Amino acid sequence: MRKKQTSKNISKLSLIWKPRNSSLLLLLLLAFGLQGCFGIGGSNTSNTPGTKPITTNANGQQVGVNQTQNLFKGKIYFTIDHNLWVIDPSNNAREITHGGNLYDPAISPDGKWIACIARYKDYSNLIYLSTTGNSAHLLRSGNGKYYQDGPYVKSTYYWYAQPAWSADSTHLLFLSDFEKEDWYAATGENAPLLDLQVFSISLNNPSKPQDVAYASFGDGGDRDPSYRPGHPNEIVYTHYAYDAATQTQQVIQIFLEDVTQIADHPGLYHPGSPSSAFDPGIAITSPKDEDLQPAFSPDGNAIAFVKREASGTMGIYIMHVPENVTATPNDPKTEQEALIPYKTASHILSGQYVSQPVWSPDGKQLAYISYDNSTFDLWLANINYNAKTGAYSMQGSPVQLTSGGIDADSRPFWTT
């Protein structure tokens, strides 16, 4: 009976499938082929399965969030078109602010405040606001003006960037160029130190910043500062400089530093050219590689960072933090010891434009930004630590958390 039915179906098919129809089919195939050639069709919407659209970004792309439940614990903050957003394990996405041109959100350890940067033409402000998006407070303003100084045009505008909280939620690290004018007095050269340096302030007295890490002249300065969990006096940051010998090759390294060194040794350290600068930072990555964007693990024992591997390809690595190296900076022996953990750094993953790794509060996952389908989006990777070998590795495959494109020039933040 079944056989009969099948033959009947074939008969029906043969009625439909006449030779004449093959020309129609060919034409259809041709049309589809041409459609592919000319890129006709398609849409700007996120087609990633299982995503829920939350907004449309400035590039016209629909931004979506993966709807798989419990992919992570805690809350992840990031920006879309420099508006603050947060997503939770239930994949509820909420826009916290709109229209503020905000960068680099950092949540205080007590969970009350979001420190971030509000950017304007020519300057930016360091602010903090409640985690609900209300009650914004100005900590430091970069507003100023241009003025003529003899033949030179100078300005009193300043940049602020990348705030990071201390463990007790009382201090903030940040980047700024507000000491750029001091360069004139110190060197007699009418070339401002535009390179951003690391400073700290107390929330109770933000008008009195403390120099924390100096920049080398000419390559843009420092980036990515953060306090080391469990070690309140240690910070990490990326140091951009030119090589001291020729001053033509970029040297991009991650530095560890005792935050009290400059304060405790007034007049000893100073910014300068690659060959003349003297600072208490100690390199923990090789000058032969370009390593950037360090992020401490929650226990403060490891650092995830990005290495530029080839043109456009970048890798995320995890290394152990060298211990007891910040107390004696500029000591050749200490400098060698500080590089040892780097040699055994664990490679986690690589990809085009992989960047901005951040640890989950439990230290079991990394969130990072990856470039896929011509957009920058958040991805999650489960991290496994082998206590015997001391090596880190990725468990399973990364999971895409957002689609359609978020801001890659603003570092995300992961909190409980």
Add this chain to the structure above:
Amino acid sequence: MAGNAPSAAPPSPSGQFPDTPARGLLSGWNPPQEQAASHLQHANGSALAELATNKQPAVQAQPAPISPAHGPGWYQNLQQPASSWPWGAPPRSQQQLSSPAPFPVQQSPAQRPPAPAASLAPFYSSQGPAPQSSTAAPAGSRNGSAGGPPRGKKKQRKKRRFPMWARVLVAVFGVILLLVGGAAGYLYFTFSPSVNNIVGQQVQRARGEEDPNASRNGADILSGPRINILLLGSDTDEKFTNADGSHSYLAQTDIVVTIDPATKSVGMLSIPRDFYINVPGYGMHKLDEAYALGGVASGNADYSPGGVALSRYTIEQDFGIPINYYAWIGLTGFVQVINTVGGVDVDVTHPITDDNYPDDVGNSKDPYGYMRLYIPPGPQHLDGITALEYVRSRHADLVGDFGRSARQQQVLSALKTKLNNPDIIGKLPTIANDLNGYVKTDMQLSDVFKLMNFARSINPNSINKVILDAPYSSTGTLPGGESVVFPNCAKIVPVISKMFDLGSKAACNIQGSTGNTSVAGVSPASSPQVAPVAEIPQVSSDSLQTASQLASMSMMSLFAGGDQYDFSGIHSLLDLLLLTVFEAPQALQV
């Protein structure tokens, strides 16, 4: 037997009317049947009429003559007596049909169904059943039983039936014809208006200015004597304040590219915008103000023929460099192109800081104002304005132009990725529109195409690039406090003499008769040497020439190979823009 063979398909379109007269003759032909007459009038008559008024491009009109060969006129013509053909003997096709079995079946008009669609008419006329017409297509006509001599059923079917491959082949051929025709029309209607506004924008030379093209006798741009091309880069915001309080535009970029076709050597002279020199008829001014001063007379538009004329004349008069062609670029065009392609994604290699970036794009009203840049390092998306800042900043690297060049390469590479994406085809009209109004040149499209192809073929490092900053000049201030750049003539003359092969004609006539150091209070000298710009005629491009060039650009680039397809020359025009914005030949390596 030949009629039964597969080759017995209808004669090819070209075989139908081998003696088809030229289009002009067709108008004198009067087909006896209404259908044929109306069809021909539609297919050929309208095309002719439109061609005569230059409203229809030649490329679009080409498919039309093919239609009669396929359409209703084809089989109806077969019925005409020889005497009805105005040029004597009937077409060869009709002669063939009168010979034994030249064609499967010759049905009477009553048996033959009317052709519902021009291109498919031959199939229907031979096969019969396709058109659903009860009067013209009796059911029995499919097998030939309703008329004609009785034949074996099997044999008859073989005779009448077209092989499937033939039908598919002709259908595909028809689709291709349709696509080619559509593409030609698309090219014309989409790109021609924009391209017309870009190329062939002649600007009359000032009185007393020598036209170096006069001695070239129409030689190809890459043959004959040396050619010099002035590249002017300008913002499109009103910055320059005139004496009457109105505003006009500056030219921030002044570059002279020189090419010696004989030796294939290329030079590139960048003259600082703040060069304090004599602007003929206006006295001492910064070079970028020549564009503004010339623009006053032509209505203060962003692109002003008067600005081009005075800038060109200033270069010629002050340095003795004859200018064959010019190209004016609006920086906003670059911003718009980047935005149109959806921005570019790059890995910013280090933090970009610049306190003295020119605030000349956007809403700033200060012609010499600065703005501050801070572009964080790392992978990120750059929109048009940020991409422009990233590639233009001169103060973000200790290594000067090397660092800037590396940044430019990043953006160019990202732009190349975008331009090579098939999706870009849909955006080409927008890109052409972006260039429209922001690229102007007196070169023809074919000249730009050849020039850019040539420029892409040479090693950028072999280009003799000279920037007239130190030691060719020094910065200083005028009594009023304005910052300017003073030329060092002793250094400049030998360099330009060699670069432009000027010999003793190289000059440095930078001292003006009227010193005017006030930017806002400028007024022309009493007897300006420059022709009244308002009277300068604009020579618009010939639309047929443009259409022809659009088509040839596409074909040439298609067959030129490589990984770039210069669709309608848009890529070459884009290169011209990039060359001026980046002020570097490396821009052409996209």
